[in-house]
Amino acid sequence: DAKTTQPNSMESNEEEPVHLPCNHSTISGTDYIHWYRQLPSQGPEYVIHGLTSNVNNRMASLAIAEDRKSSTLILHRATLRDAAVYYCILRVPNTGNQFYFGTGTSLTVIP
Amino acid sequence: DAGVIQSPRHEVTEMGQEVTLRCKPISGHNSLFWYRQTMMRGLELLIYFNNNVPIDDSGMPEDRFSAKMPNASFSTLKIQPSEPRDSAVYFCASSSGGGGGKAFFGQGTRLTVV
Numbered sequence: 626d627a628k629t630t631q632p633n634s635m636e637s638n639e640e641e642p643v644h645l646p647c648n649h650s651t652i653s654g655t656d657y658i659h660w661y662r663q664l665p666s667q668g669p670e671y672v673i674h675g676l677t678s679n680v681n682n683r684m685a686s687l688a689i690a691e692d693r694k695s696s697t698l699i700l701h702r703a704t705l706r707d708a709a710v711y712y713c714i715l716r717v718p719n720t721g722n723q724f725y726f727g728t729g730t731s732l733t734v735i736p
Numbered sequence: 737d738a739g740v741i742q743s744p745r746h747e748v749t750e751m752g753q754e755v756t757l758r759c760k761p762i763s764g765h766n767s768l769f770w771y772r773q774t775m776m777r778g779l780e781l782l783i784y785f786n787n788n789v790p791i792d793d794s795g796m797p798e799d800r801f802s803a804k805m806p807n808a809s810f811s812t813l814k815i816q817p818s819e820p821r822d823s824a825v826y827f828c829a830s831s832s833g834g835g836g837g838k839a840f841f842g843q844g845t846r847l848t849v850v
Binding site: 655656657659661667668669670671674676712716717718721722723724725726727728729 | 767769771778779781784786791792827829831833834835836837838839840841842843844
């Protein structure tokens with residue numbers, strides 16, 4: 626499995642920015658960094674992905690370190706609906722492009 | 737597109753019975769994944785198909801589990817015979833190929849084996 630390491634849990638105040646870290650020190654040049662989140666009682670949903678450059682979409686931003694050994698998912702203003710488990714995943718073309726989920730970070734948003 | 741469609745949403749069965757879970761992936765996607773989620777083990781990848789061919793079934797727990805993808809629009813996961821420890825939420829996901837393809841998940845099937 627392509628390994629990523631995330632904190633088990635984080636807390637954030639509502640309407641504050643949230644930075645969710647992920648370490649992937651064994652990443653290779655062709656591996657994509659994906660982020661998914663799972664809301665309670667739902668299937669995981671796509672948040673964002675990138676290869677080398679930072680990425681922005683309507684949900685979040687992804688900041689990728691220059692050496693690509695770590696990345697940070699940024700939620701610009703946390704809302705109560707952002708409370709979820711966030712998964713950082715490497716999609717590795719050389720091994721078949723499977724998505725292997727780790728334990729993720731459980732984000733609690735405090736009103 | 738309606739997204740990834742799984743059926744049934746809930747299944748309660750007696751130990752020893754055969755259980756079949758179904759999945760319709762998003763049209764045009766060439767990769768399909770089956771996952772199992774429990775509190776103890778989290779999200780486990782059971783099997784991965786690419787272009788209807790099983791590529792990696794190393795996550796299938798034992799011979800009681802089997803999966804098929806007879807065509808690009810349908811897949812099944814079968815458990816025969818079922819056991820109480822198979823109780824979990826089973827998710828199907830599909831994506832386009834390549835490292836940049838996003839995965840889309842179904843709503844899952846909650847299986848309870850009594």
